Amino acid sequence: MGQREFDEIASLFRPLTFGAEEAFELRDDAALIRQVPGQDLVVTKDAIVQGVHALESEPPFVLAQRLLRVNLSDLAAKGAVPYAALLAVAWPAEWTAEDRTAFARGLGEDLRRFDVCLLGGDTVSTPGPFQASLTLLGRVPTGRMVRRGGGTVGQTLLVSGTIGDGWLGLQAARGEGDFSAEDRDWLASRYHRPEPRTDLAEEVRAACSAAADVSDGLLADAGHVALASGTGCEIDLERVPLSPPARRWLARQTDRAAALVSLATGGDDYEIVAAADPAVAAQLTRSGGEAGRGWTDIGVLAPAPGLVAHMSGQPVQVSRAGWSHLE
């Protein structure tokens, strides 16, 4: 570790430990993980590469928040409360000190917002594009992590929030697609700064038998839940919850079925798809919450393996990459 790395860890990242003793001020070879009696530790790790999982143009502040948020989404779907993070970051030569500071500032803002402390990690330089990985630790009451595979036939399939905004948002952020200026801004922001459903973790844990985060696309991730649960699933595309900008986009499409399939397979939604007993699911969908943030009943775990998507009672052919790999 050279002088620059030493100074940079001190100035950029040490403040992000928020004084957590187990981080040892990022001065040691390792950190401790605090254990809490009656709680299990849950861990996830995701990486991003600029230009691959993030646009070339994405500013460092936003990149940092996306990196944390995609990991937070994984924990939320497991019913876990986030606790601490480790970061490995590879700075490209063209990033200035201001870029690196903006990255740390974006990360710090979100770590504080989601009550996560930084425990450690590594900073390196790379001749390639910006790249980073985050390891996120969370907690659930012992034995209560919600698995993908806990669903049973007859359970209701639920999804949180709205679907398709990530996919439309990527187009909006790239300046592609046909949107009003206002919708473009809103959708692009949904792509850049997804809202992990940390607020739903407790409901997932209390009410759902199985859950996954919606990152690959709703149909793919619902399929993962069904496959892991040893069931199939039936989804009514007309019931997939859409935001007002997504509904306006849909109204402009000529092939409504194909457009709905695109929204349901696009990915990057960072919502939660879950299975719950019908009575419990009915309660969840009624509880509502903020408009466009609550649970929607989109279908059922069915006995026959595989996924069937319906529209107006008719099966719809689903063959996009988001789903095909489960067949």
Next chain:
Amino acid sequence: MGQREFDEIASLFRPLTFGAEEAFELRDDAALIRQVPGQDLVVTKDAIVQGVHALESEPPFVLAQRLLRVNLSDLAAKGAVPYAALLAVAWPAEWTAEDRTAFARGLGEDLRRFDVCLLGGDTVSTPGPFQASLTLLGRVPTGRMVRRGGGTVGQTLLVSGTIGDGWLGLQAARGEGDFSAEDRDWLASRYHRPEPRTDLAEEVRAACSAAADVSDGLLADAGHVALASGTGCEIDLERVPLSPPARRWLARQTDRAAALVSLATGGDDYEIVAAADPAVAAQLTRSGGEAGRGWTDIGVLAPAPGLVAHMSGQPVQVSRAGWSHLE
């Protein structure tokens, strides 16, 4: 996650969970971390970038092992026993399926050797060079992690194994430097596949008050221990343990003091520098072990801040990057 990533995780990485239940066959959004009563969890995370921390020419099999080993070295210096790992890997376009398989094979061989299971992670592609980060979890008896800052004035400074082989090994691996063919091979192999001192973790825990792994260079890392302990340190360069190839190299150098400083600041040794009470330290150095693998008394934690290096009783000027950043 597309079909390729899905298949690749199944074929390359699922076997590396070694059936650990808490990995959920790498099929879920997150893994559990098994907790053991009476044990603390210790965590570290290091990243490597090909061409930066690893030679361009380093084969995938070797890269994987280096990545794991540098992390194992951190845990060993904390007195921790390794338990589980999470991996984020960015495949460059030019890596073939054989390269990726070789990486997983190298990693798997070493995970098994060091009794570590894979719990999760992420595989992505990158237009840049190969890059990966590993998060390593280990265990120590509660409250017994060995810190950098636990040393006190008057304690003996110890180092494990031999020093300078990593630095000479990098030159040897690059085809630089003046070595016999046999020494070149031996040194290059020390660079490519460092031997983390997992075997010493229990001794570190039982006998040492402070410890760090020797990755930045012996003088820098001894300095870290002293600084964190609120002491200075005095090191006798003549007592720094050298391997037979390093001794042969040293004998060919005209400026012996400068050469010793180079060996002691070069880094990549992945040995352990530790502080222990003199009587305990004397026992450790006597216990010996395999030639070139045991502990050597190289100096003392001194009251005056800073590092003083001696040779034949005379102070030696130390100003290389490996040390300078502590001043």
